[in-house]
Amino acid sequence: MGGQGIRHCDEPGPSALRALLPLLGDADAEVAGTARDTLLDRGPDFADGLVPSLREIRREGPGRARARALSVLAGIGGEAALSAEDLAAVERLIRIKAPDERPVALWACWNHWIAVPGGDRAGIMETLGLTGPRPVTFALGNDIVDSDGHDAGDGGSEAFARVFVTPELDGWTFVLGAWCDPCDAERSEDVLRLCTRLSARYGQAQAYYYGAQGDGSAWLVAERGTVLRRYCETGEGEDELLTLGEPLPFERARRAERGLSPEWDAAQESDEDEAEWRTAAFDLAPELAKALGVSPLAIGADTRVCGAGVLAMTPYGVAHGAPTGAYRI
Structure with missing residues (x-):
């Protein structure tokens, strides 16, 4: 509900967007997905303030939030927003999948x-x-x-x-x-x-x-x-x-x-x-x-x-x- 409300605000600020980060791991998939989509939609303007917190989720969890945090990092900052560990993991996955594709x-x-x-x-x-x-x-x-x-x-x-x-x-x-x-x-x-x-x-x-x-x-x-x-x-x-x-x-x-x-x-x-x-x-x-x-x-x-x-x-x-x-x- 909160994610949908913020998504329809004209100019949600960085503090409002940071409040959505815990919802990336919500047990309700719809809530977690709405939080991710809202961050992807509005987050690029505040990437500098969001990237450190998203990287922390990638390192520390919660586990349910990690995949969505990675999507948001890539969506708002591209490769530059990914940690060296995440970038290496993506490249490794491509190397594994490509030969049999x-x-x-x-x-x-x-x-x-x-x-x-x-x-x-x-x-x-x-x-x-x-x-x-x-x-x-x-x-x-x-x-x-x-x-x-x-x-x-x-x-x-x-x-x-x-x-x-x-x-x-x-x-x-x-x-x-x-x-x-x-x-x-x-x-x-x-x-x-x-x-x-x-x-x-x-x-x-x-x-x-x-x-x-x-x-x-x-x-x-x-x-x-x-x-x-x-x-x-x-x-x-x-x-x-x-x-x-x-x-x-x-x-x-x-x-x-x-x-x-x-x-x-x-x-x-x-x-x-x-x-x-x-x-x-x-x-x-x-x-x-x-x-x-x-x-x-x-x-x-x-x-x-x-x-x-x-x-x-x-x-x-x-x-x-x-x-x-x-x-x-």
């Missing part, structure tokens, strides 16, 4: 990824300017990407700070995260430049956006240092300004299947035909990715895996830092 479809509400053939993870990271790789499980990498995607959807540019670089999956390596968005106003030109460089080095590179909540699709396809196509259909008024190159054979085939002309100029299309194509193109990115290689949205336990996945910092993350959060391992 099978890949899972890397779905998020907002999906952004770059796809490169082969398994030269180090070379791909070098080309993209990614640094500080840390081992992660598929669950952890996907959870971070999903969380950052929500931040990007809310206009938070800190979502560009990090990416999940997968192991080689059925002959392809994927870099996932909002930083890879080929149609974002801030990122689109840099993603085009990077995919051009990747394709010059590896023969091919593709970048995709797919909004799984009905928010559209975008794709960028480059080969041997040349951009063949960039196309966006996200419902934004300036989508057409990003269009580059001629329609891909896949696009032409999909239009023909719908009785539309494979050759088209949006300015000359009838309203009905243009609406028909926009409806089709909204969900096209995952299909196109599969047609041109492998889609990370469709991998599974039978996918051939070589290597291990890592979380890496982008140049933006190095300059500005990464968001905080508690994630599944």
